Amino acid sequence: MGRTLRDILDSAARGQFPAADGGTTIVPQHGERDAGVIAFTAHAVVFTGEDPAWVRAQLAAADSDPLAAAMHPRFLTALLDRTGRRTDTIDLLTVASPLPGPPPLPLVEIDDPAHPRVARALEHRDEVRVWAADGDGRDRDRDRDNGSSVGTGTGVLVLGRGVAGRWEAAVEVDPAARGRGLGVALATAARHLAPAPVWAQQAPGNARAVRTFQAAGFRPVGAESLHVR
Template sequence: MADTGDTLEDILDAAARGQFPPADGGTTVVAQPSPRDAGVIAFTAHSVVFTDEDPHWVRATLAAVDCDALAASMHPRFLGALLERTGRATDTIDLLTVAGPLPGDPPLELREVSDPDHPRVRRALRRRDDVRVWAADGGVLVLGRGVAGRWETAIEVDEGVRHRGLGRDLARAARHLVPGGAPVWSQQAAGNARSIRAFQAAGFRPVGSEALLAPRVSPAPPARSAYAG
């Protein structure tokens, strides 16, 4: 049940083109794009809650949060109430970034990983469809379809090869590998300044913050580096 004619895919497609919801302090509630994905995206002065819960409950719960209305959708009290109501789990509130595709080959040599038991493949399949994984010397690049079918990328860089620009090159490589001329999205934890710098150096621009609520599953294998996305 939703209170707008737009879908989350519509909203994200517009944001990738630089067209955002009105900065009016409001909240838009839309249906989940899939049973897997629910959550909140906060754009500038406008939030989008994507859930199959009753929009009236969402709005009443937001109104009950004792804080500035602009911050209510990402307030721990609202997110906690949404988690409790849905029985879901979440990790961090991430910076949501996007970049357009680039022509030609990636700027570094990559080897595609086809092993379905590779830890990064198993981890990615919990959040994305059509997952492909490439390895470089000292790093890993993941590309797959995530929330609302958007193409998402994540990277990892080994500790021993940090500060050499590999994170930036892997993030930029995703822009060469995304199919069909589509934009590519990525999330970085707000405290992971190293990852944020790498993605912005690769041309990804911030569009908002995002909290994803996923069905509860057993813990994922630990990431091997500071660049996980």
């Protein structure tokens, strides 16, 4: 297993995971913006700027099965309080390898830093690029030839560098366009546009998003609690 968070993530993207030994690895944050916990199968990784001895003491105080201690509410609360950070949900962490060739649908890049989706993405990622897909029927014949069922409506794909510099993708689809394959096409497009393995997080309760990314070839690798300022 690698000694840095980036090493660990690069190995996981190749299908090489930390030993399933019930342990916890503590590594420094890759940068100031992102801290948190990633739980792989029977092994957790805590990435933080806090003293490892303090982290291990809090893990022991969580009064939990060691396999679950790093994601236990008591530990996460202690870590958030200590660092003054916040978190939203514990996400399903998925990854997919890049694909050759052009994306499976026409995209128009949004080159406007003030655009709401661009501005929001820049809060969490670097080197952000955003594309819009218009499913108004202009490319319906080509979509049919490709086996796509994209219909009316629009969607957006966000791609940028997130935790430890990994490439991360996020997809938004207008309600009127849902259920027609546009989300899967956008998630697949991320694999064509990223120059390296691309990661995506989904809230486990968002079954639609989970199905979308898995249909696009993203495979689950763990759970992630991301802590931001």
